[in-house]
Amino acid sequence: MIENGAYIYNQRAKIEKIAEEICGQGFDLLFFTSSGGSLAMMQPFEHMINNMSEINVGSMLSADLLLTGYNRLSDRSVAFLTSKSGDTKETLRAAEHLKGRGVRLVSVVGVEESPLEEISDYSIVYKEGRPQELVFYLLIGKILYIQGAFPDYPQFAEELRNLPSALVQVRKAADEKCKKYAADYHKEPYNIWIGSGDLWPTAYSYSMCVLEESQWIRTKSVSSPEFFHGTLELLEEDVCVTLLLTEGPTRLLDERVKRFAGQHTKKLTCFDTKDYQLPGISKCFRCYLSPVVMAAVLQRISKNIEVITNHSLDIRRYYRKSDY
Numbered sequence: 001m002i003e004n005g006a007y008i009y010n011q012r013a014k015i016e017k018i019a020e021e022i023c024g025q026g027f028d029l030l031f032f033t034s035s036g037g038s039l040a041m042m043q044p045f046e047h048m049i050n051n052m053s054e055i056n057v058g059s060m061l062s063a064d065l066l067l068t069g070y071n072r073l074s075d076r077s078v079a080f081l082t083s084k085s086g087d088t089k090e091t092l093r094a095a096e097h098l099k100g101r102g103v104r105l106v107s108v109v110g111v112e113e114s115p116l117e118e119i120s121d122y123s124i125v126y127k128e129g130r131p132q133e134l135v136f137y138l139l140i141g142k143i144l145y146i147q148g149a150f151p152d153y154p155q156f157a158e159e160l161r162n163l164p165s166a167l168v169q170v171r172k173a174a175d176e177k178c179k180k181y182a183a184d185y186h187k188e189p190y191n192i193w194i195g196s197g198d199l200w201p202t203a204y205s206y207s208m209c210v211l212e213e214s215q216w217i218r219t220k221s222v223s224s225p226e227f228f229h230g231t232l233e234l235l236e237e238d239v240c241v242t243l244l245l246t247e248g249p250t251r252l253l254d255e256r257v258k259r260f261a262g263q264h265t266k267k268l269t270c271f272d273t274k275d276y277q278l279p280g281i282s283k284c285f286r287c288y289l290s291p292v293v294m295a296a297v298l299q300r301i302s303k304n305i306e307v308i309t310n311h312s313l314d315i316r317r318y319y320r321k322s323d324y
Helices: 002-009 012-025 037-051 062-068 089-100 115-120 133-146 153-185 199-214 252-265 284-286 290-308
Strands: 031-034 055-060 076-082 104-109 123-127 189-196 219-223 240-245 268-271
Touching: 002 133, 002 153, 002 219, 012 104, 012 123, 012 133, 031 037, 031 062, 031 089, 037 055, 037 076, 037 133, 037 153, 037 290, 055 062, 062 089, 076 089, 076 240, 089 104, 089 115, 104 115, 115 123, 133 153, 133 290, 153 268, 153 284, 153 290, 189 199, 199 219, 199 240, 199 252, 199 290, 240 252, 252 268, 268 290, 284 290
Parallel strands: 031 055, 031 076, 076 104, 104 123, 189 219, 189 240, 240 268
Antiparallel strands: none
């Protein structure tokens, strides 16, 4: 993580120049589109833009975009796409569709010279592993700064230099709790995962892309506010519930779930970003970093659970194995 973080951070000047050119040319909409967990990784930045500014922002899965369109898009819009492989079919088709509409494309990919990179107006390569979110903290943070919505960005960007090493410490601090969690709950027949605001995409994508896709564990993900409009009725004392608590503006919604679920199940686990120190990061910036901190925590569940279940995270039955 430290090596990959340094590789990304060393591209800061390039990333900020992209932000400057986007703002210099003007835009009417910032739009995030990709497939599966790739879109979920970007959606906290949609939340960040919406919460901090009056900039028009939106997101949509690429498969939906191809069939329904998005009526706020124009040739003055800017779209952000991400794909680890750079060749995800639906994401690539969405890029071609957007390009045909005159939308400027910014791609964030894991490999160089990929088809997605080639079609994009701008691209940033993050190579292997996390924290690829660092690209977006620099890119979106700079756009917000230029638009007058994030005056503290210069200090934030300087401190992001410390983020990879801080996340390593988070991983180490979380490991024992995550190991116990994996041992205790890997055989649960049903799991409920809950989060809000900038951690709702994390709860959704982790339950889908890791527990379901990579471990074949049955899960239900629900946002903290929506939990009280249906899913709460499924709570019994032996139902496994996992709650992710953000330090962002929706934390009160998570705390409400914690109070209620703690009264109705003996299998409630809370992962709270407040529990982890971030050396080199000012307290005032923690509210923006819950997604990347939680990703570091949950990675230790992933790495421990594949050992406990003897089921590699790389095994798939259907995904990219057959036509569908």
